[in-house]
Structure formats: structure tokens, C-alpha cells
Amino acid sequence: MSEDNRKRSGSVAGSIPSMETSGDSLKDETVVVVLGASGDLAKKKTFPALFALFAQGLLPKDVHIVGYARTKMDEQEFYKRETQYIKGDDSKIEEFKKISSYISGQYDGDEGFQELLKHLEKLEGDRKSKNRVFYMALPPSVFTTVAKGLKKNVYSESGINRIIVEKPFGKDLESCREMMSELKAQWAENETYRIDHYLGKEMVKNLLILRFGNVFLDAAFNKNFVSNVQITFKEPFGTEGRGGYFDEFGIIRDVCQNHLLQTLSILAMERPISFSAEDIRDEKVKVLRSIPPIVQKDVLLGQYVAEGDKPGYLDDDTVPKGSVCPTFAAMTLWVNNPRWEGVPFIMKAGKALNESKVEIRVQFKDALQGIFTDIPRNELVMRIQPSEAVYLKMNAKLPGFATRAVPTELDLTYKKRFVDTNIPQAYEALILDAFKGDHSNFVRDDELDVAWKIFTPILHWIDGKDAPKPEPYPYGSRGPKQIDEFTSKYGYKRSPQEYSWPQTSASL
Numbered sequence: 001m002s003e004d005n006r007k008r009s010g011s012v013a014g015s016i017p018s019m020e021t022s023g024d025s026l027k028d029e030t031v032v033v034v035l036g037a038s039g040d041l042a043k044k045k046t047f048p049a050l051f052a053l054f055a056q057g058l059l060p061k062d063v064h065i066v067g068y069a070r071t072k073m074d075e076q077e078f079y080k081r082e083t084q085y086i087k088g089d090d091s092k093i094e095e096f097k098k099i100s101s102y103i104s105g106q107y108d109g110d111e112g113f114q115e116l117l118k119h120l121e122k123l124e125g126d127r128k129s130k131n132r133v134f135y136m137a138l139p140p141s142v143f144t145t146v147a148k149g150l151k152k153n154v155y156s157e158s159g160i161n162r163i164i165v166e167k168p169f170g171k172d173l174e175s176c177r178e179m180m181s182e183l184k185a186q187w188a189e190n191e192t193y194r195i196d197h198y199l200g201k202e203m204v205k206n207l208l209i210l211r212f213g214n215v216f217l218d219a220a221f222n223k224n225f226v227s228n229v230q231i232t233f234k235e236p237f238g239t240e241g242r243g244g245y246f247d248e249f250g251i252i253r254d255v256c257q258n259h260l261l262q263t264l265s266i267l268a269m270e271r272p273i274s275f276s277a278e279d280i281r282d283e284k285v286k287v288l289r290s291i292p293p294i295v296q297k298d299v300l301l302g303q304y305v306a307e308g309d310k311p312g313y314l315d316d317d318t319v320p321k322g323s324v325c326p327t328f329a330a331m332t333l334w335v336n337n338p339r340w341e342g343v344p345f346i347m348k349a350g351k352a353l354n355e356s357k358v359e360i361r362v363q364f365k366d367a368l369q370g371i372f373t374d375i376p377r378n379e380l381v382m383r384i385q386p387s388e389a390v391y392l393k394m395n396a397k398l399p400g401f402a403t404r405a406v407p408t409e410l411d412l413t414y415k416k417r418f419v420d421t422n423i424p425q426a427y428e429a430l431i432l433d434a435f436k437g438d439h440s441n442f443v444r445d446d447e448l449d450v451a452w453k454i455f456t457p458i459l460h461w462i463d464g465k466d467a468p469k470p471e472p473y474p475y476g477s478r479g480p481k482q483i484d485e486f487t488s489k490y491g492y493k494r495s496p497q498e499y500s501w502p503q504t505s506a507s508l
Contacts (some may be wrong), residue, residue, distance in 0.1 A: 024160055026435045028061035029127045031120055033154075035146055036137035037067030037102065041166065044085050044283070045197075046137050049427035051086045051096050058432055060131070064123050067102040068116055078102035082347045107142045113153035120154065130159040133434065140168055153187040164193045164434055164451060167258050168249065169443075172459055173452035180445050189445060193434045198259040199441040200426030200433075202414075203384040207266045207360075208275065210382070210390065217380070218271070220364070222339045227269070227377065228491045230361040231260050232348040238327070238475065243316035247325045250462065255349040256329060261288070262443070263384070264345055267360060268335055277439040281447065288450040290337040294458045301462070302328030302480040303470040304352035310475035313352075317493040326462065326470045328352045328479050330486055333454070344490035348483070352475045358384040363492060367395075376407045377493055388414040388423065407495075 032050065034042050053059050067078055079097045088095060102474060105112020105117045124130050134150055142163060155161055165183070170176030183192065198204055210217055220226070233255050239246045246254065265284040272279040304327050305312040312329050313319060328350030335345065364378040379393040392410040397403060414423065424432075433441055462468065471480035484494060 002250055006082035026060045026131050026133070026160060026162075026437070029124070029159075030062075030130050030131040030435070031062040031064050031066060031123060032133045032135060033066045033068055033120070034135045034137055035068050035107075035150075036139075037080060038069040038071035038073070039137055042067070042137040043081055045427045046135055046431075047082045048086050049425060049431050049502065051083075051088060051093070052425065052428045053432055054096055055088055055092050060435060065096075065100045066116070066119065066123070067100065068112075069102075069104060070106060072104045073102065075102055107138075107146050110149065110153055110304050112428060113149045117154045128154045128158070130158045131161075132159065133162045134165065135164045135431075136166060138166070138261075139485070140170070140179070142216050144179060147183050147186050150480070161187075161262060162191055162434055162437075163187050164195060164431070166195050168253060169194060169322070169448050170452065171249070171253065173449070175455040176448055176452045180448065184445065190324060190439075192445075193430075193439065194443040194445075195430055196258050196262050196443050197426040197430065198384075199262055199443070200430035201384055202423045202429075203265055203382055203388045203390075204266065205429070205441065206388075206390075207263075207382070208280070211267070212271050221362070223341055223343050225364050226343050227363050227493075228344045228346060228487075229264075229363045230346045230348065230487070230492065231263055231267075232347075232357065232361065233260060233360050234353040234355055234357045235351045236353060236356050236476070238311070238313060238352040239316050239319065241316065241318060244311065245318075246327075247319050247323050250325045250459075251327055251329050251349050251351065252331075252455065252459060252462070255368075256331070256347050257451060257459075258443075260347050260349060261454070263360065264333065264347070265447075268340055268345070270339070275440070280440050281444045283478065285444070285446050285450060287335060287337065288447065289453070290335050290340075291333050291454050292336065293454055293456070294331050294333060296458065296461060296468075298332040299458060300330040300480060300482055300486045301326040301468060301470040302473045304328070304350075304475050305472045307474035307476055310352070312475065324467050324469050328353075328470070328473060330479070330483060331458070332490055346490055346492065348479070348487075350479050354476055354478050356386060360381075360384070371394075372405060375405050376495060 031241045034046055034050075036042050047065075050059070050065060054063075067082065072209040079100065082100060083097065084091055086096075101123070103116055103121070105115055120130075120132065132154065134154075136146060138146060147163065148163075150163065170179050179498075211221065262284075265288050269283040269287045270278075303313050303325070306315060313325075314321070314323065319325075328348075330346065330348045333345045333347065335341070335343065360382040362380040364380075366377060367375055376393070378395070381389075381391050381393065383391075390412040393407055394410065395405045395406045398406045414421075427475055430441060433439075471482060473480045488494070
């Protein structure tokens with residue numbers, strides 16, 4: 001298309017028309033109700049994300065934010081909590097306070113929600129369209145109770161209603177189905193936005209473009225070229241007094257069944273018909289249905305122990321004595337479809353490890369033998385956090401008279417390439433998508449169902465009477481000592497020497 005034609009059609013080079021929202025975008029006259037407004041999630045994530053959108057002028061016009069929780073407090077105390085973790089211009093923060101208010105009430109009765117309704121009607125006045133977004137920053141134990149209370153008492157009959165729900169969505173397949181059935185009895189699927197905040201991370205959102213916007217990458221993403229795929233999640237700290245909560249869920253429910261599986265589904269899915277929300281989610285479900293339940297022989301579990309002045313998991317007073325809850329898990333999943341059959345997808349997730357990192361590592365097969373001696377494998381690495389980056393580890397000739405192959409890389413580090421770009425936080429991106437009516441980066445009900453089918457058998461084994469004892473690993477290590485043996489069993493070849501970049505001395 002010529003430049004003149006592009007101008008006439010309004011298209012922009014690189015744009016993706018099918019990603020334009022198919023839902024109703026909330027542009028004005030909207031009230032956002034944050035339920036659980038006194039809790040940590042609201043203070044640390046929800047309110048800072050809403051403020052960031054407000055400061056950039058991205059919230060609907062005439063928006064009002066209402067905090068709702070059981071805690072009794074006046075508005076000054078609420079403002080203090082609401083802005084506790086917000087960083088920004090003082091005048092903007094004051095403006096943000098002016099569009100915010102608070103009301104206290106219970107979650108399990110009509111009275112509190114009826115008071116909330118009176119408050120909303122007072123704010124809305126004579127607005128023709130009374131749009132309401134309900135953000136549930138709540139523990140899962142009250143999800144369905146609150147959803148019922150909102151639908152019965154606070155649902156707008158003259159506007160758009162949306163409900164945003166946080167994970168976890170159950171503890172296994174049965175509890176998830178029970179929760180989803182109760183939620184769907186009250187709220188339509190197109191009104192429901194199930195957040196997995198990893199779907200809002202810039203690099204995860206970039207996977208679609210990398211896969212399907214680059215012919216050479218899409219052509220190489222299959223069993224003919226790929227040896228193995230690793231998706232790794234590392235945290236350098238332990239439970240730190242939250243062990244009681246963590247012990248109830250464990251690392252697999254906390255990270256693997258949701259964040260890492262969602263990442264895998266986008267990485268491995270087939271090309272969708274379009275980039276519209278339902279076409280993307282259809283392909284994610286299709287690839288997840290190709291994954292059989294994880295089996296015991298494909299699992300390595302660990303639990304961190306004390307090292308130096310760092311306490312072990314069982315030293316946390318909130319952790320049940322003698323708990324065998326894993327704080328580290330490595331497991332291998334298999335995608336039984338024509339593209340990926342036989343390629344192991346290795347998930348690794350752990351707490352109290354040696355670094356903070358989330359990355360995808362696609363390791364390609366060996367170069368044909370007969371020419372090179374011990375030439376390293378190619379790897380495509382996508383670092384989700386920290387410091388978003390994509391780099392391709394490849395081999396090149398060392399400059400000089402000698403003909404010798406050395407590892408190097410094609411490096412796309414975001415901070416170096418996109419110098420003037422502010423990468424939004426995941427919650428900012430997802431809340432904005434919810435206002436736009438775009439479900440692309442939210443989890444559909446059938447995605448949840450098939451995800452739990454993959455993980456439930458192994459979780460029941462870990463939770464059962466004959467629960468496996470996790471392998472101990474020192475706080476601050478790479479994990480259990482068996483981890484290298486585990487990954488090599490599935491074909492992963494770890495570089496014999498530490499790989500450093502971006503500079504290689506030609507005097508070697």
C-alpha cells in the first residue's frame with residue numbers, strides 16, 4: 001500500500017486492526033469500585049495502577065473511584081492508605097484523592113452493598129449511563145459471596161457492568177469448577193475479567209508479535225529445530241512471615257498452574273485467525289488441550305533450608321511444623337500436537353534462589369556434526385523480568401586470522417533500544433484493557449478448566465497422605481542439586497563455561 005493510500009485508510013505501519021477491541025469501551029461516566037480496599041493487593045497494585053492511568057489521562061472521563069472494605073475508617077485514613085505506595089506529582093495525587101471516596105461494609109450481607117449502592121447513586125447523580133467496574137482485590141474465600149451481593153444489590157440497569165477477579169481460581173479442578181459455576185450464575189462471561197497479571201507483562205504480550213510477526217522465528221518453532229524449552233521463575237527471597245498462606249497453596253498453584261502455563265500457551269499456540277480476543281483465546285485453549293496431565297516421573301520438588309543467616313522454610317513460625325510443601329518445582333510438560341510432539345517444555349519455579357528472574361529459553365538442536373568441535377547450541381532467550389530483553393545466542397567467527405566459532409548474540413535489550421519508552425506495569429495494562437472491553441489478556445473459563453486438568457493429578461499427589469518429601473536446597477542456591485541432572489534428562493545442554501555478553505575479546 002502506498003503512503004497516500006495508508007493516510008487515506010487511516011492505517012499505520014505495523015498496526016494490527018484485529019486487536020482493536022470488540023467490546024464497548026468505557027470512555028466516560030464510570031465508577032470503579034475496589035473491593036478489599038484496605039488490603040495489601042489494593043494498596044500495592046490496584047490503586048497505584050489506577051493512579052498511573054489517571055495521571056496519563058487514560059481513565060474514563062468523569063471517573064470516580066470508590067474503596068469498599070470491612071475496615072471502618074474515615075476518608076483521611078483511606079486517602080493515606082490509598083496513596084501509600086503511589087509515586088508521582090503531589091498535585092496529581094491530590095487530584096486523585098478528589099475523585100476517590102470510601103465506604104465500609106460487610107461482604108456477606110445485603111446491608112453493606114445497599115449502602116454502597118446509595119453512595120454510587122449519589123456520585124452518579126442524573127447520569128444517563130451508569131457504568132460500573134468492580135475490582136475484587138479479595139481473598140478467594142469471599143469471591144462468590146461478593147459476586148452475588150454485587151449482582152443482587154449494586155448491578156447497574158442503565159449502563160455497562162464489569163467485574164475483575166484476581167487469582168487464585170480454586171485449588172484444583174473440582175474447586176475451580178464450583179467457583180466458576182457460582183460466578184457464571186451471576187455474571188456473564190463478557191462481563192467477567194479474570195486477571196493473571198503475567199498476561200499484562202510487556203514481554204508476554206510481545207510473544208504474539210515475536211512469533212507471528214517474524215517469519216524466521218515462526219518457521220523455527222517446531223520439533224524439527226527445537227530441542228527443549230525452559231520457562232523459569234526465580235525469586236531471591238523466602239516466605240518471610242507469609243509461610244502460613246504460602247503453605248496452603250505451594251509454588252505450583254502460586255506460579256506454575258497460572259503464570260507459567262499462560263506463558264507456555266502463548267509461546268506454543270498455533271497462529272490464530274486474527275488477533276481478536278476470542279481468536280487468541282481459542283488457540284490457547286487448543287494447545288492446552290494437547291497437554292496431558294503431568295506425571296510424577298517428570299517432577300522434581302524442593303524446599304529451601306537455612307544457609308548462613310538466612311532461615312529455612314520450616315524456620316518460618318507461620319509454617320506448619322514438618323510441612324512438606326514444595327518451595328521449588330521443576331516439571332516437564334509435553335504438547336502432543338504435530339508442531340511440538342516430543343519437545344519437552346520444562347517449567348522451573350522457586351523461592352529463596354540465587355537471583356530474581358523470569359525468562360523463556362528456547363534451545364535449538366545441535367548443528368550438524370562433522371565440521372565443528374563442541375559448538376554451542378543456538379538459544380532464543382526472552383527475559384520477562386527484570387530488564388525486558390530478547391536475545392538470540394548464535395555462533396560467529398572470531399575476528400582475526402584464525403577460523404574459530406565463538407558464541408555471540410543478537411541483543412534486543414528494551415532499555416537500550418527503546419530509550420524514551422515507559423513500559424507500563426502489568427496491572428496498568430490489564431485495567432486499561434478492562435476499560436476498553438478487551439478480553440485478549442484475561443483468562444477465559446474453559447482455559448481455567450483445561451489448565452487445572454493438567455495440574456490436578458500431580459497436586460493431589462503432593463497434597464495426599466503419601467506426599468513426596470521435597471529435596472532440600474540451601475537458601476540462595478540455584479535449587480536442588482539434582483536440577484542439572486533433571487534438565488539434561490530432557491535434552492538441555494548447559495554451557496560448560498559461564499556465558500557473558502555483550503562483549504567478547506578477540507584476543508582469546
